[in-house]
Amino acid sequence: MTVSRVINNKAPIKPETRQRVMQVIRDLDFEPNHIAQSLTGSRSYSIGVIVVDIANPFFAEITAGIETVAWQHNYNVILCNTQEDPMRERQVMRMLEAKQVDGVIVCSTRLPDGDLPTLLQMFPASLLFNRDIAAEDAIVFMLADEAGMVSLVKHLVAGGRRRLGMIAGGSRSRSAQRRLGSFRKIVPDKDPPVERIETAHIRNGFEAAQRLITRRPDLEALVCHNDLAAIGAIQACNTLGKRIPDDIAIVGCDDIPLANLIAPKLTTLRVDRRALGELMVRNLFSHIAGERADRRHVIRHQLVVRESAP
């Protein structure tokens, strides 16, 4: 008991006793058993991080940020990769409950709206990234997709470009819906040409751009769902003999490393993933600590102007 008090820095302890205990702890190389600590019901000092794909650099960097801060708070991270499988996500949550985690961060959940509240309330605290839902106590972090699109289009229009087209993302992706919706709303043209691609990869971006430009050779700019699609679009322009940015401007989203390496360098939107991860855990922890902070957070992209749309 006395030892427990020393370890947890709890009064009252006579300074001399404390010293003596500390010495023995050192001598014995004693490390308190977290498992037993958790069992007594207080804290497990671990949080669950659920991501759809840890091999995706976007989530890997967020996770890196999360882990850094978690470690500073003496917490560890139980990493769960769902591989986009809602079933798996559900199982993972049950497992995290059994492991008594003090909180979860769920990135881009694939679970239906209806299931989320019930599942999340198994945890003392929960945070959803990239999924807006009116869950009772969940913290929500959203990317400001609409605002990002606004800054992109404003930048293009300010550069004197009027006829814009878009290569939009998959119809089931919510962020794709938000970006496309916002694009349609603010673009000068009332009925802008749009091509949807189910997966936003280079190949699809290439083909979509070819179709778009062939259909509307007078396009002055192409807004792409993400950088990969934009890189495909750049290749399509090369193939079709369109000069970038003189004939047509190209913008993407994400600022992947390649965006700054390709020629021409890509104008795009960036969000500091690592900082985002750090911010999210901090929020989760203050929630765990019972502080009632804001529950809804909107993270804005930063416009990165490069050669493809100066």
Next chain:
Amino acid sequence: MTVSRVINNKAPIKPETRQRVMQVIRDLDFEPNHIAQSLTGSRSYSIGVIVVDIANPFFAEITAGIETVAWQHNYNVILCNTQEDPMRERQVMRMLEAKQVDGVIVCSTRLPDGDLPTLLQMFPASLLFNRDIAAEDAIVFMLADEAGMVSLVKHLVAGGRRRLGMIAGGSRSRSAQRRLGSFRKIVPDKDPPVERIETAHIRNGFEAAQRLITRRPDLEALVCHNDLAAIGAIQACNTLGKRIPDDIAIVGCDDIPLANLIAPKLTTLRVDRRALGELMVRNLFSHIAGERADRRHVIRHQLVVRESAP
């Protein structure tokens, strides 16, 4: 007790009792408490994965492989990012011990040889990736850097190239030492030109290649420590007016996504990171299960021939 037996599928249980218990478990939505299970001393059903940088796609993909198989075995992964800090690595291990993990996988440890055995023996099972050490019970997975270099050089020589140079990695990196050593040993030239770069990034590769080519304009091929350096070298060749692969061939290592996107596409060495991760946990698990499998494993790269050195 009876419930425990049902959960763990242990005899003897009357089938009818089993059914009755199962039903109640379903009705109550009962999930056994892993924490308590761990405390009784059996298994914690979690393993620690220690990586120097989870934001590095190389480790992120290995981790993805590990997580997949761990999940199949009902295990979870406690992810620890050491950020190349040996101190942190030591602390992380103590923490994992306190968490009673059943095993650890340590990727590219930065700890000195002397400390490793003591630290690793805290765990029921341990696996080292990319660090060869004669630790008692640790499993060791090594990349066959030497063999990879051999296949690279053989390929270049078979293409009729004799005068090879190398952009080698940092002097403190063991894999850089192995690759450079192997290069020197098998290259036709007895004293080949070599430039070392401390961090193998594009910028450094660019500069090193410029120096190398300026010093030895007759070079027929450049072997680079990794793909990033190789991409820098490609840019340097463009700057200096050297045509690839006609004037000079370039090869890298790693097969990062960019290697297949850049022009010319890069000839390089690949290792299937995800499969490697899966292989490693499988090994760890059979070790945990007490099966005495091989303890030392060498993973060979695969030569990927592309345009930069056909």
Next chain:
DNA sequence: TTGAAAGCGTTACCAA
């Protein structure tokens, strides 16, 4: 200021 007793949810062991 210290420590004895009870309890956290499970499993090992043994008795019924």
Next chain:
DNA sequence: TTGGTAACGCTTTCAA
């Protein structure tokens, strides 16, 4: 085939 009891290593509560 079943279930009572002790034990895992800690913290909470209460008494000394």
